[in-house]
Structures are given as structure tokens and as C-alpha cells.
Amino acid sequence: MNQLSTNIGSLTLANPIVPASGTIGYGLELSEWMDLNELGAILTKSITLLPKKGNPQPRLFEIELGLMNSIGLENQGWPQFVSEIYPFISSLKTLKWVSIAGSAVSEYVELLSKLQDFQLDAVEINVSCPNVKKGGVPFCFHIPSLKELLKAVKKVNPVTKIIKISLESPPITDICHMIEDEGFSAVCIGNTVRGLVIDLEKQKPYFSNQIAGMSGPAIKPIALRAVWEVYQSGIKIPIIGCGGIRSVKDVLEFILAGATCVEVGSANLIDPTTMSTIIRDLMKYCEQNQLTLQKLIGLAHRKE
Amino acid sequence: MKHPVIGTVKNNRWLTPNIFELMVAFPDHSMEIKPGQFVELQCQGNHPVYLNRPFSPFMIRHQDWYFLIQNKGKGTNNLSHLQPGDKITMLSPLGKPFLPPTADNKILLIAGGVGLAPIYYYISHYLPLYPKLSITLLHGTSFEEDKIELPGYLDVLQYYFHADQSASQTNSNLFQYYQTLPKIDFDTAFVCGPLPMMRAFSRYFTKENRIHFVSLEMMMACGLGFCKGCSISTSDGMKSVCSDGPVFDGSELDWNLL
Ligand SMILES: Cc1cc2nc3c(=O)[nH]c(=O)nc-3n(C[C@H](O)[C@H](O)[C@H](O)COP(=O)(O)OP(=O)(O)OC[C@H]3O[C@@H](n4cnc5c(N)ncnc54)[C@H](O)[C@@H]3O)c2cc1C
Ligand SMILES: Cc1cc2nc3c(=O)[nH]c(=O)nc-3n(C[C@H](O)[C@H](O)[C@H](O)COP(=O)(O)O)c2cc1C
Ligand code: FES
Numbered sequence: 001m002n003q004l005s006t007n008i009g010s011l012t013l014a015n016p017i018v019p020a021s022g023t024i025g026y027g028l029e030l031s032e033w034m035d036l037n038e039l040g041a042i043l044t045k046s047i048t049l050l051p052k053k054g055n056p057q058p059r060l061f062e063i064e065l066g067l068m069n070s071i072g073l074e075n076q077g078w079p080q081f082v083s084e085i086y087p088f089i090s091s092l093k094t095l096k097w098v099s100i101a102g103s104a105v106s107e108y109v110e111l112l113s114k115l116q117d118f119q120l121d122a123v124e125i126n127v128s129c130p131n132v133k134k135g136g137v138p139f140c141f142h143i144p145s146l147k148e149l150l151k152a153v154k155k156v157n158p159v160t161k162i163i164k165i166s167l168e169s170p171p172i173t174d175i176c177h178m179i180e181d182e183g184f185s186a187v188c189i190g191n192t193v194r195g196l197v198i199d200l201e202k203q204k205p206y207f208s209n210q211i212a213g214m215s216g217p218a219i220k221p222i223a224l225r226a227v228w229e230v231y232q233s234g235i236k237i238p239i240i241g242c243g244g245i246r247s248v249k250d251v252l253e254f255i256l257a258g259a260t261c262v263e264v265g266s267a268n269l270i271d272p273t274t275m276s277t278i279i280r281d282l283m284k285y286c287e288q289n290q291l292t293l294q295k296l297i298g299l300a301h302r303k304e
Numbered sequence: 305m306k307h308p309v310i311g312t313v314k315n316n317r318w319l320t321p322n323i324f325e326l327m328v329a330f331p332d333h334s335m336e337i338k339p340g341q342f343v344e345l346q347c348q349g350n351h352p353v354y355l356n357r358p359f360s361p362f363m364i365r366h367q368d369w370y371f372l373i374q375n376k377g378k379g380t381n382n383l384s385h386l387q388p389g390d391k392i393t394m395l396s397p398l399g400k401p402f403l404p405p406t407a408d409n410k411i412l413l414i415a416g417g418v419g420l421a422p423i424y425y426y427i428s429h430y431l432p433l434y435p436k437l438s439i440t441l442l443h444g445t446s447f448e449e450d451k452i453e454l455p456g457y458l459d460v461l462q463y464y465f466h467a468d469q470s471a472s473q474t475n476s477n478l479f480q481y482y483q484t485l486p487k488i489d490f491d492t493a494f495v496c497g498p499l500p501m502m503r504a505f506s507r508y509f510t511k512e513n514r515i516h517f518v519s520l521e522m523m524m525a526c527g528l529g530f531c532k533g534c535s536i537s538t539s540d541g542m543k544s545v546c547s548d549g550p551v552f553d554g555s556e557l558d559w560n561l562l
Contacts, residue, residue, distance in 0.1 A: 022531065022532075023530055023531060024530045025529060025530050025531075025532075028529075029528055029529040029530060029547060030528075030530065032305070032306050033305065033306050033307065033528075034305065035305070045532075053537065053542055054532060054535060054542065057522070057523075057535075057536070058523060059523075059532070059533050059534075059535070060523050060524075060525050060531075060533040060534075062353060062354055062355050063354070064354070065354060066354055067354060067355060067525055069525070069531070069533060071531065071532045071533065071535075074532045074535055074542055076541075216354060217354075266525075268526070268530060269355070269525045269526035269528070269530060269531055270346075270354070270355065270356060270526075271308055271393075271395075272306075272308075272395070272526075272528055272530075273307060273308060
């Protein structure tokens with residue numbers, strides 16, 4: 001145990017910093033910029049069963065304090081997981097988390113059962129990607145669909161499972177309690193916020209998929225509010241906070257609001273050493289204030 | 305381990321009404337950057353932008369890096385206002401370089417507008433290493449006033465310049481101009497400029513079975529291969545322009561999709 005360690009289910013993370021899915025590929029390129037073993041866990045981009053080409057260009061749009069993306073889960077599917085991704089992440093000493101996504105319940109079930117043959121510490125189940133047309137709305141926007149998915153995947157593969165929802169999931173506290181009641185280990189709050197851009201020249205939506213996902217500092221207050229509300233509603237499973245984090249100050253806010261650990265996303269795109277800096281600053285903070293991180297979780301809710 | 309480096313602006317001057325040369329000293333930057341590779345610059349200023357912006361070095365002399373930048377929007381406008389003494393953060397080196405030449409290669413370099421930056425860096429990097437290289441440089445701009453005087457090597461290059469005299473921004477006229485020139489003998493061609501221009505040259509070179517590489521430009525978020533924001537579809541599957549490129553074998557690209 002050290003001052004920064006934190007727990008998700010039966011897992012102990014050396015520190016609460018995890019990359020958000022899709023913002024560091026599967027880690028190979030990031031390893032040129034930081035020692036991935038410093039991380040609380042490594043987390044891959046969401047993989048799907050079959051290769052996905054993703055959405056056509058344009059895929060990016062810059063906003064005042066962040067960006068919008070319409071990547072559309074481009075990935076090379078299961079074969080690449082076996083030939084490239086797993087060999088790479090299994091060479092790391094830190095915890096190994098894999099994110100999965102699908103367009104049907106059966107795809108999630110199949111992926112989870114295939115993953116049983118691999119030594120992973122956790123699987124994050126992405127039920128909230130706004131950028132895929134097939135399947136229409138993300139699972140987490142439709143409670144009956146989400147419930148069906150949760151019931152189907154909970155028994156497959158005994159690995160620690162995290163459900164990643166949208167910050168816009170209606171109503172977010174109910175969904176999180178449903179996830180807890182179904183026996184999942186943690187909930188990640190959350191994915192990008194849906195937004196729209198109109199191209200004035202073409203007088204049409206800028207993205208071919210029309211709606212795209214907003215991320216970065218612009219969404220931090222929304223993510224923080226969501227974490228706060230869910231923690232306040234009395235949930236027992238750990239909350240993983242995600243949205244707009246780029247500094248140790250942001251991390252502390254999320255922890256104080258009730259997050260057990262956090263995921264850093266868009267900030268990696270601006271400075272690939274962000275997570276490394278945050279971990280160092282967090283250590284400094286805890287040492288200077290002589291406290292352990294665990295003591296801070298949810299502390300902002302105290303009544304006095 | 306790579307790390308972001310902080311440089312100090314030494315000079316910033318307009319070369320043409322729309323193009324400026326930014327000179328930055330990066331004292332602790334020991335890592336070599338090869339022609340065709342690029343960097344991401346942070347563009348803080350009066351109107352800070354969230355994402356970094358990709359640029360190719362134009363020239364490097366000791367610790368001084370020169371960038372040739374066209375004023376386009378917020379980010380480049382911020383850079384144009386940098387003053388000597390201002391600090392700037394850079395991620396480097398990024399992407400895959402141009403294929404290095406062998407000692408006595410005959411090279412054709414084609415640049416449209418500020419596409420001259422990586423092309424000129426190729427010249428200033430490789431000519432001192434391989435003095436027997438035979439290089440032809442073809443540079444095109446929209447207008448005569450956009451012409452950039454080469455800082456050196458003019459005496460050892462075969463040099464052609466052409467101005468479209470129109471603001472079409474397409475520069476495919478450079479290709480028409482190329483066809484009026486006496487036949488240029490070359491082993492490998494490198495092309496960097498606006499997409500329609502690169503498309504015209506690449507289609508022609510592919511048909512003629514000529515080895516040629518293009519440097520693609522795509523809106524980027526990370527420039528590091530993390531996000532898949534800059535993906536293009538190629539005959540060899542999806543590729544990230546920032547990490548699989550920006551240099552691609554022109555004959556392997558599907559120009560209809562670009
Ligand atoms: C590998 C590479 C090397 C480059 N080298 C040079 C160079 O040496 N000199 C030079 O003048 N320009 C270069 N560019 C282009 C330069 O990056 C863009 O012109 C610049 O990012 C525009 O930023 P802006 O904020 O001024 O314009 P904006 O107002 O943001 O946009 C103007 C145009 O630039 C494009 N653009 C905006 N943001 C980005 C981004 N993050 N990445 C790529 N394109 C973007 C947009 O699609 C738009 O068409 C290069 C681009 C790439 C990909
Ligand atoms: C380019 C990009 C790609 C992403 N890809 C995925 C993905 O594959 N799976 C996923 O669950 N979330 C994905 N996300 C969402 C992030 O993991 C994160 O939830 C979101 O960006 C909010 O955090 P941030 O503000 O720190 O970026 C992606 C985000 C971005 C910007
Ligand atoms: S810009 Fe992020 S992968 Fe190329």
C-alpha cells in the first residue's frame with residue numbers, strides 16, 4: 001500500500017490515474033513518452049469483434065476548451081487484439097484493462113467470452129459511444145436495452161467488469177444503481193457529451209454522422225456534477241471519474257466529489273506526458289499534506 | 305524517452321503578405337528530426353487554441369529551428385504574433401520521414417506554397433551529406449508575391465518557379481506547368497502541397513511507374529497516433545496520417561477517396 005493506492009473491486013491500483021479509452025491507442029506510441037508502468041492501469045481503445053473502418057473524414061473539430069470527435073470506433077477487431085494488442089499490454093507490469101464495444105448484445109457476450117483466455121485485470125464495457133450509427137442510440141440511453149445487456153454480460157467471464165456510461169444517461173443515478181444491483185465492479189462516468197456543429201459554407205452538419213462527442217475541459221463541470229450526484233445517491237461500487245481532466249487539481253476535485261480513480265482522455269492528445277506529471281504532482285500533494293488518497297474520496301460531501 | 309521541449313522565439317518576420325518565418329531556439333533539443341517528419345507546436349497567444357498545430361521544419365541551424373508558416377486561422381495567427389523571448393512548446397520528432405537518398409540519386413522535389421518547408425529541409429539536410437545528389441526543385445505558389453526566396457543551395461539546384469496568378473488555392477496548375485518543362489530525369493520524386501496538386505502529380509507518376517512520395521496534410525488532434533482522428537483509407541487498410549505518414553507512397557493511395 002502506498003499513499004496513492006486505490007481499489008476497484010478486488011484490484012489495487014498503485015495510483016488512481018488511468019488513460020481514458022481511445023485517447024492513447026493501445027499504448028504503444030505513448031510508451032515513447034512515458035513509462036506506462038507508472039499508470040494505475042493501462043486501458044486500450046475499445047475493441048470490437050470485427051474490424052471497423054470508423055467514420056469518414058472529417059472526424060475532428062476543435063472547440064473553445066476541447067474537441068469534438070467522430071472517430072466511430074475505428075479498430076482492427078479481434079485479430080489485432082490477439083496478434084498485437086495483447087502481446088504488448090501483457091509485457092507491462094501495471095494492471096491491464098481492455099475496453100470493448102459492440103452493436104449488439106451478442107457481440108459483447110462473444111468478446112467477453114473470448115477474452116477469458118487472456119490474463120486481464122479488468123474489462124471496461126463501453127455502452128456509451130455516441131459515434132456509431134448501427135444500433136442507433138448507445139445502450140445506456142435506453143434503460144431496457146441496457147438492462148438486457150447487463151444481464152447478458154454479467155455471467156460471462158469472471159474478470160472485474162466496469163460499465164462506462166454516458167454523462168447524459170437518463171437519469172444517471174438510476175442507471176448506476178442498476179449497474180451496482182447487477183453485480184458489476186465499478187462504473188465509469190463517463191463518455192463524451194453529444195454535440196453538433198453546422199458547417200456554414202455547406203449549410204449542413206459538419207460531421208457525416210451529424211452528432212459527435214465532445215470532450216476536454218469544456219465537459220469537466222458536467223462530469224464532476226455527474227460523479228457528485230451518483231456518489232451522493234449512496235452508491236457502494238467505486239466510481240471512475242472521466243471528463244476534462246488535465247491537472248492534479250482536476251483529479252483532486254473528482255476524488256473529493258466521490259471518484260475512486262479517474263481516467264485522463266483528451267489531455268493526452270495535447271501533452272503525452274500529462275498523466276506522468278499528474279502522478280508526480282499527486283504524490284507531492286499527498287506527501288506535503290501527509291494524507292492518503294483514500295481519505296479524500298467523497299470528502300467534499302461531508303456535512304458540517 | 306521523448307519529452308515536450310520548450311523553445312525561445314528568436315525572430316519572427318513576414319516573408320510574404322501571408323507567410324511568416326518563425327525562428328525558435330530549442331537549447332535542450334538533442335533529438336534529430338528527419339526531412340518529412342513534423343512537430344506539434346502549442347499556439348498560446350491572445351486567442352489560445354486547445355489543440356496543438358502540426359508544422360514541418362523549414363531549416364535547422366544548430367539550435368535554431370525555422371518554420372515557414374502560412375497565416376490561416378487562430379492558431380497560426382497566434383504564432384505570427386510571437387515576439388523574441390516568448391516561449392513555445394514543441395513535440396518532436398513525429399511521423400515517418402521521406403525515404404533517405406543514396407549518394408548519387410537524382411531527386412525531383414515538388415512544393416506547392418508552404419509545402420516548401422519539408423522540401424527545402426530535405427535539400428538542406430541531405431545535400432551536405434550527399435554532395436553528389438542531383439536535385440531538381442519545382443516550386444509553385446498562387447501569386448508571384450507568395451514566392452519565397454530560398455535561403456541557400458540555389459547554385460546547386462535545378463530550380464523552377466511558377467505562380468498560378470490565381471487564388472484558386474488548388475495549385476494543380478503547377479502540374480500543367482511541369483508538363484511544359486523539358487523532360488526531367490529522376491529516380492524518386494517527393495511532393496508536398498495542396499491536395500489537388502499532389503493528386504495531379506501522383507496520378508501521373510503512378511501511370512508512368514515513377515517512384516514518388518507525397519506528404520499528406522490532415523486535421524490532427526494528437527499527431528502522435530493516439531486518437532485515429534487523422535485516418536485515411538488506403539489500399540493497405542486504414543492508416544493514420546500522423547503516425548503511418550505523413551509521407552506515403554503515392555501509388556498506394558486512393559486519390560478518389562482523399
Ligand atoms: C504534417 C503537417 C505539416 C504541416 N506543415 C506546415 C508548415 O510547415 N507550414 C504551414 O504553414 N502549415 C503546415 N501545416 C498545416 C498547418 O498545420 C495548418 O494550416 C494549421 O494547423 C492551421 O491552424 P489555424 O489555427 O491557423 O487554422 P484553423 O482556423 O484552425 O483552420 C484552418 C485550416 O487548417 C486546418 N487545421 C486546423 N487545425 C489543424 C490541425 N490541428 N491539424 C491539421 N490541420 C488543421 C483546418 O482543417 C482548416 O482547413 C502542416 C500540416 C500537417 C498535417
Ligand atoms: C479521439 C477520442 C476517441 C475516443 N474513443 C473512445 C473509445 O474507443 N471508447 C470509449 O469508451 N471512449 C472513447 N472516447 C471517450 C474518452 O474515453 C473519454 O470518455 C472522453 O473523451 C471524456 O474524457 P476527456 O474529457 O478527458 O477526454 C474517446 C475520446 C476521444 C477524444
Ligand atoms: S492525429 Fe491523433 S492519431 Fe493522428
